[in-house]
Amino acid sequence: MGNVSHKRNESHVGQVNHTVVTLFILLGIPNTDGLQTILFVTFLDFYLCTLMGNLLIFSAILADACLHAPMYFFLCNLSIVDLGFSSISTPKLLANLWAKSRTISLGGCMSQVFFYHFLGSTKCLLFTVMAYDRYVAICHPLRYLLIMNRRVCALLAAGTWITSSFHATILTSLTFTLPYCGSNVVDYFFCDIFPVVKLACADTYIIETVTFTSIGVVPRTCFLLILASYVRIVYSILKINSAERRCKAASTCALHLVVVKLFFRPCALVYTQPQLSKVLVTPMQLFGYVVTPMLKLAIYTLRN
Numbered sequence: 001m002g003n004v005s006h007k008r009n010e011s012h013v014g015q016v017n018h019t020v021v022t023l024f025i026l027l028g029i030p031n032t033d034g035l036q037t038i039l040f041v042t043f044l045d046f047y048l049c050t051l052m053g054n055l056l057i058f059s060a061i062l063a064d065a066c067l068h069a070p071m072y073f074f075l076c077n078l079s080i081v082d083l084g085f086s087s088i089s090t091p092k093l094l095a096n097l098w099a100k101s102r103t104i105s106l107g108g109c110m111s112q113v114f115f116y117h118f119l120g121s122t123k124c125l126l127f128t129v130m131a132y133d134r135y136v137a138i139c140h141p142l143r144y145l146l147i148m149n150r151r152v153c154a155l156l157a158a159g160t161w162i163t164s165s166f167h168a169t170i171l172t173s174l175t176f177t178l179p180y181c182g183s184n185v186v187d188y189f190f191c192d193i194f195p196v197v198k199l200a201c202a203d204t205y206i207i208e209t210v211t212f213t214s215i216g217v218v219p220r221t222c223f224l225l226i227l228a229s230y231v232r233i234v235y236s237i238l239k240i241n242s243a244e245r246r247c248k249a250a251s252t253c254a255l256h257l258v259v260v261k262l263f264f265r266p267c268a269l270v271y272t273q274p275q276l277s278k279v280l281v282t283p284m285q286l287f288g289y290v291v292t293p294m295l296k297l298a299i300y301t302l303r304n
Contacts, residue, residue, distance in 0.1 A: 021180035054079040089190035109191035118168035125160035
């Protein structure tokens with residue numbers, strides 16, 4: 001009888017240890033005890049400014065026929081991306097800071113992973129398309145409207161969204177086909193691939209390798225294409241005889257480069273330097289999530 005009882009207990013323990021995870025607990029931002037109210041107010045202000053600013057840009061571009069140019073069409077797409085990107089984890093982060101609501105369902109966690117990489121890739125590709133738009137405008141001004149016609153702009157925009165959706169679907173599928181049957185505590189303020197796969201009770205080498213490769217390849221490829229475009233742009237600007245036209249072209253491109261740098265620098269540090277400590281990664285992610293969209297608004301709005 002003692003033997004039978006012992007086997008039943010072992011079976012029971014095995015079931016407990018292999019319970020399928022249906023929700024996760026987000027630990028939030030580390031080392032913020034006593035600062036929750038200040039952080040809540042700060043992040044809420046940034047978030048509301050980002051939402052209102054992007055909605056205003058989107059509405060203005062749609063309402064004003066003078067702004068129905070390729071540059072503003074892509075800026076409109078970028079505003080839609082920023083609206084979604086800033087909403088992926090900020091509401092949950094605010095709930096965590098204010099009400100200590102740390103739980104997130106499996107579906108919610110999957111959504112955060114998918115939309116983070118979907119909108120992040122879309123933003124990356126849109127910056128590349130916008131660099132190409134500036135290249136055509138400055139290097140081939142007489143043929144600009146012919147090259148960047150409505151059909152081409154629509155195809156370029158659709159291509160960025162569709163490509164990014166495939167990219168995010170693959171990464172999310174690989175992440176959540178892994179079995180999660182142990183700890184459900186995510187040591188981060190939102191669900192991203194690397195913090196989540198640490199909890200999987202299976203070998204994560206393949207998903208980590210694929211993620212490092214794909215996340216590294218997309219931004220690096222985009223950055224190299226943007227760099228190539230701006231090398232040609234700088235060469236063309238130097239050949240412009242009019243000082244006024246030269247300054248106008250240079251200022252437009254400089255602002256785009258500032259926004260690109262604000263986006264790519266944190267991304268490059270977080271995903272290409274895995275040895276970075278959590279102390280450095282979290283502030284950089286928060287900067288990319290909360291601060292960069294609002295800075296982009298200030299830069300583009302003041303310029304135009």
